[in-house]
Amino acid sequence: VLKQSDVGTLGRIVLPKKEAETHLPELKTGDGISIPIEDIGTSQVWSMRYRFWPNNKSRMYLLENTGDFVRSNELQEGDFIVLYSDVK
Numbered sequence: 001v002l003k004q005s006d007v008g009t010l011g012r013i014v015l016p017k018k019e020a021e022t023h024l025p026e027l028k029t030g031d032g033i034s035i036p037i038e039d040i041g042t043s044q045v046w047s048m049r050y051r052f053w054p055n056n057k058s059r060m061y062l063l064e065n066t067g068d069f070v071r072s073n074e075l076q077e078g079d080f081i082v083l084y085s086d087v088k
Helices: 017-023 067-072
Strands: 014-015 035-036 044-055 058-065
Touching: 014 017, 017 058, 044 067
Parallel strands: none
Antiparallel strands: 014 058, 035 044, 044 058
């Protein structure tokens, strides 16, 4: 579920830590990795960066470069996105 900060002007979406660590690629460094994300509604592919920020003795996971995706889909606080891996 998106928060106000996810759909604001920062251009990043914070991901739930438990789900990121369980289902997304392991990140060795805070620089992260670039991943293509296909919008199943439009088939447009967005290039986003999956990375983490150190947060005390933990990590905060996020997607960066999300501003155009958020605006294109007119996402608002309370909306949700689902990420999944396509075996293709």
